[in-house]
Amino acid sequence: MADVKEIKILQPDDFHHHFRDEPYLEHTVPHAAAAFCRVLVMPNLVPPVTTTAAALAYRERILLRVPANVKKEDFIPLMTLYLTDNTTPEEILTAKQSGHVYAVKLYPAGATTNSDYGVTDYEKIMPALQKMEELGILLLVHGESTDQSVDVFEREQSFYETVMPMILSRCPNLRCVCEHITSAAGASFVEKAGPNVAATITAHHLCHNRNALFKGGINPHYYCLPILKTEPDRQKLLKCAVDNPKFFLGTDSAPHSLDKKECACGCAGCFTAHMSIELVVEAFEAIGRLDALEDFVSKRGAAFYGLPAASGTRVLVREPWKVPENYPFGDKSVRPLRAGETAAWKLRPRL
Numbered sequence: 489m490a491d492v493k494e495i496k497i498l499q500p501d502d503f504h505h506h507f508r509d510e511p512y513l514e515h516t517v518p519h520a521a522a523a524f525c526r527v528l529v530m531p532n533l534v535p536p537v538t539t540t541a542a543a544l545a546y547r548e549r550i551l552l553r554v555p556a557n558v559k560k561e562d563f564i565p566l567m568t569l570y571l572t573d574n575t576t577p578e579e580i581l582t583a584k585q586s587g588h589v590y591a592v593k594l595y596p597a598g599a600t601t602n603s604d605y606g607v608t609d610y611e612k613i614m615p616a617l618q619k620m621e622e623l624g625i626l627l628l629v630h631g632e633s634t635d636q637s638v639d640v641f642e643r644e645q646s647f648y649e650t651v652m653p654m655i656l657s658r659c660p661n662l663r664c665v666c667e668h669i670t671s672a673a674g675a676s677f678v679e680k681a682g683p684n685v686a687a688t689i690t691a692h693h694l695c696h697n698r699n700a701l702f703k704g705g706i707n708p709h710y711y712c713l714p715i716l717k718t719e720p721d722r723q724k725l726l727k728c729a730v731d732n733p734k735f736f737l738g739t740d741s742a743p744h745s746l747d748k749k750e751c752a753c754g755c756a757g758c759f760t761a762h763m764s765i766e767l768v769v770e771a772f773e774a775i776g777r778l779d780a781l782e783d784f785v786s787k788r789g790a791a792f793y794g795l796p797a798a799s800g801t802r803v804l805v806r807e808p809w810k811v812p813e814n815y816p817f818g819d820k821s822v823r824p825l826r827a828g829e830t831a832a833w834k835l836r837p838r839l
């Protein structure tokens with residue numbers, strides 16, 4: 489395998505990305521546009537994107553920040569809405585009719601960054617879920633229990649043992665993506681569920697287990713939610729990523745400014761947009777499965793979303809490069825994953 493020097497794949501997509509909002513789009517959009525074609529945009533702004541009108545306005549703000557050398561067909565933001573207790577079936581219909589909103593994201597209230605507006609009462613969201621099931625709008629799930637008495641490393645398992653079966657029993661044909669699956673239990677749930685249930689996996693959860701959080705001291709830049717899990721969990725994710733068509737890349741690249749990561753109570757989220765594909769290559773190469781790369785990053789997600797197959801190709805080369813210590817982020821900076829380290833692979837810019 490070490491003799492592989494170059495890999496050519498169809499343009500990759502990212503089915504889970506946090507751009508944040510102004511004044512950060514100037515810096516976050518170019519990172520994503522440099523690597524990905526279709527990018528599913530998470531709606532957890534402050535305030536969250538709860539209406540189609542807000543999603544379309546956000547889409548315009550993102551498009552204004554696409555670098556001039558990126559062709560229109562090479563970068564396509566796919567919008568999502570933030571599900572609340574008050575999301576109406578009418579809003580779901582409006583979202584569908586817009587042609588730009590593909591999914592609605594369920595954050596259990598209090599589960600992660602900017603989730604305070606999230607769902608508190610599952611009974612209240614049933615009319616919206618039933619409308620989504622009818623219209624083919626996807627439900628994206630941040631699958632973690634918000635019961636603070638549940639161990640932080642077991643909150644994903646708890647969610648997939650309780651809440652998710654309940655949702656699917658009420659809406660058996662709802663198309664769902666279990667976002668950023670991190671545990672063997674979560675992955676097994678998706679494997680056993682019907683063909684309407686898929687999952688994303690991040691690049692950093694494929695490369696790292698929870699030891700990364702504590703290597704040589706506490707490492708806040710490896711802190712994200714759901715939190716990194718054990719090595720057996722990582723091995724299970726890798727196996728699903730290379731072998732199972734239900735699993736595809738969603739980077740969950742989630743920038744926070746340096747001061748909000750390196751402080752007494754640091755925010756959850758890893759910034760990986762600068763090298764997401766390279767991280768997947770590293771993880772797959774380590775188990776001798778570079779053959780699965782294109783399926784995982786370029787094909788399966790689009791297929792599940794009913795989007796056209798990717799067009800255009802990208803080339804990765806085995807070419808060591810030093811990951812910068814930080815990147816600009818509005819008037820602040822963001823420290824990327826692997827800052828200061830040497831990466832083995834590099835995604836070449838588009839020709």
Ligand SMILES: [Zn+2]
Nearest residue numbers: 504530740742
């Ligand atoms: Zn996320």
